[in-house]
Amino acid sequence: MATLAKEPELEVFLGRGQIAKRVEEIGAEISRDFAGQSLTLIGVLKGAAIFLADLSRSLSVDATFDFVGASSYSAGRHSSRALKITKYLDMPVEGRNVVLVEDILDTGTTVVFLRRLIEQHQPRSFRIAALLDKPSRRLEKVEADYVGFRIPNHFVVGYGMDYGERFRNLPDIYILPSSHPE
Numbered sequence: 266m267a268t269l270a271k272e273p274e275l276e277v278f279l280g281r282g283q284i285a286k287r288v289e290e291i292g293a294e295i296s297r298d299f300a301g302q303s304l305t306l307i308g309v310l311k312g313a314a315i316f317l318a319d320l321s322r323s324l325s326v327d328a329t330f331d332f333v334g335a336s337s338y339s340a341g342r343h344s345s346r347a348l349k350i351t352k353y354l355d356m357p358v359e360g361r362n363v364v365l366v367e368d369i370l371d372t373g374t375t376v377v378f379l380r381r382l383i384e385q386h387q388p389r390s391f392r393i394a395a396l397l398d399k400p401s402r403r404l405e406k407v408e409a410d411y412v413g414f415r416i417p418n419h420f421v422v423g424y425g426m427d428y429g430e431r432f433r434n435l436p437d438i439y440i441l442p443s444s445h446p447e
């Protein structure tokens with residue numbers, strides 16, 4: 266967003282070129298792992314929508330899309346442990362190779378919750394792709410199978426990620442000003 270980009274203290278944390286290159290690499294890796302098979306990409310709304318859009322176009326295997334809405338962040342920076350399902354899956358995942366696509370793996374609460382939910386429906390396989398990983402914040406025992414970038418505990422926005430629903434449409438990723446490690 267122009268107003269954000271104009272703030273003098275703001276610097277791009279991960280630039281669009283860097284992101285695009287890494288997303289291509291992950292796409293190639295997933296395509297190798299699932300060569301000759303098909304996939305169901307399940308994006309976690311809303312943050313992963315842009316990552317899913319780019320990742321899906323870097324795959325050389327057949328992929329269907331689905332989206333699940335889960336929200337643990339209300340409007341601010343702090344995660345509450347309560348999760349709300351805001352949209353359920355449209356299509357059955359039984360017998361499918363599922364890749365859950367997340368913007369950030371943070372405490373792990375969201376993906377652990379969704380993994381449990383999806384695995385009840387007997388997918389053929391289940392993997393997690395996270396564009397960003399903040400391992401220092403983890404509360405659950407979970408790792409992503411595909412990680413774009415491991416980052417320190419900064420609050421970031423852009424490329425799908427928001428602060429109070431803003432900034433999702435920024436093409437680069439920024440550290441939100443005055444976000445300090447907790």
Ligand code: IMP
Nearest residue numbers: 312369370371372373374375420421426
């Ligand atoms: P978890 O359940 O704590 O792993 O939370 C993951 C979700 O919190 C992510 O999918 C994001 O939507 C949100 N989140 C965590 N860190 C950030 C951040 O730095 N910026 C924006 N959203 C974040």
Ligand code: MG
Nearest residue numbers: 309310312368
């Ligand atoms: Mg999210």
